[in-house]
Amino acid sequence: xxxxxxxxxxxxxxxxxxxxxxxxxxxxxxxxxxxxxxxxxxxxxxxxxxxxxxxxxxxxxxxxxxxxxxxxxxxxxxxxxxxxxxxxxxxxxxxxxxxxxxxxxxxxxxxxxxxxxxxxxxx
Amino acid sequence: xxxxxxxxxxxxxxxxxxxxxxxxxxxxxxxxxxxxxxxxxxxxxxxxxxxxxxxxxxxxxxxxxxxxxxxxxxxxxxxxxxxxxxxxxxxxxxxxxxxxxxxxxxxxxxx
Numbered sequence: 001x002x003x004x005x006x007x008x009x010x011x012x013x014x015x016x017x018x019x020x021x022x023x024x025x026x027x028x029x030x031x032x033x034x035x036x037x038x039x040x041x042x043x044x045x046x047x048x049x050x051x052x053x054x055x056x057x058x059x060x061x062x063x064x065x066x067x068x069x070x071x072x073x074x075x076x077x078x079x080x081x082x083x084x085x086x087x088x089x090x091x092x093x094x095x096x097x098x099x100x101x102x103x104x105x106x107x108x109x110x111x112x113x114x115x116x117x118x119x120x121x122x123x
Numbered sequence: 124x125x126x127x128x129x130x131x132x133x134x135x136x137x138x139x140x141x142x143x144x145x146x147x148x149x150x151x152x153x154x155x156x157x158x159x160x161x162x163x164x165x166x167x168x169x170x171x172x173x174x175x176x177x178x179x180x181x182x183x184x185x186x187x188x189x190x191x192x193x194x195x196x197x198x199x200x201x202x203x204x205x206x207x208x209x210x211x212x213x214x215x216x217x218x219x220x221x222x223x224x225x226x227x228x229x230x231x232x233x234x
Contacts, residue, residue: 035223037168044125044209044211044225044226044227044228045160045162045168045211045213045225045228046225047213047221047222047223047224047225049221050222050223059221059222060221061221062219062221065221095167095168100173104222105215106155106156106215106222107156107174109156109158109170109173109174109213110158110170110213110223111170111173111179112170113167113168113169113170114167115166115167116167
C-alpha cells in the first residue's frame with residue numbers, strides 16, 4: 001500500500017524556519033516526482049513546490065520562491081521542504097503528494113496524498 | 124483569486140445527478156489535462172479523475188470527467204450522502220513558473 005507520512009510541522013515565529021519531512025513507502029520512491037501542496041485554514045488547495053524523481057529538477061510557486069527549498073533523499077525514501085523567512089500567510093496544512101510520473105509534467109498529476117502536517121506562523 | 128474558476132457551492136438530493144464546472148484558459152485547461160480531487164471533511168484530498176476523464180481504480184463509475192475547450196466538468200450521478208465533500212479541479216499551466224494550478228473548490232451538499 002502506498003503511504004506518505006508528513007512530519008515537522010509546528011508553531012514558529014514570523015521570520016523563522018522549519019523543515020518538513022515526508023516519509024514514503026509502498027512504491028519505488030525514486031521513480032516518481034513529488035509535490036508539496038498547502039491548504040490555509042478554511043481555504044482551498046495551493047500547489048507549493050515539486051521535484052523530479054531524480055531530484056534534478058525543482059519547481060516553486062511564486063509565493064514561496066526564494067524562501068522554500070524542496071529536496072529528496074531517495075536512499076531514505078524521504079521528501080523534504082525547507083521553509084525559511086516564514087510569514088503569517090504561510091500558515092497552513094502542508095500535504096506531500098506523489099506524482100504519477102518520473103518527471104514533473106502535464107501528464108503526471110498528484111495521485112496519492114499524505115495526511116498533512118500543520119504549520120502555524122505566529123508571534 | 125484562483126487561476127481556475129469553480130462555483131463555491133453545489134447541491135443535490137440523493138439519487139440526483141450533479142455537475143461541477145471548472146473554467147480556465149488556453150494556457151491551462153485549453154492545452155493540458157484536467158484533474159479532479161475530492162476532499163471529505165477533515166481528510167486529505169483524494170484523486171477522483173485524472174487526464175480529463177480517467178478514473179483511478181476504486182473510484183466508482185458514478186464519477187465522470189469531461190473537458191471542452193477551456194472548461195471542464197465533473198459529473199456525479201446517483202448522488203449519495205457520502206459524496207458530501209469539497210471538490211477541486213487542477214491543471215498544468217504553461218504560462219506560470221510554478222506549473223500546477225487549482226480551482227478554488229466547490230462544496231457539494233447532499234440535501
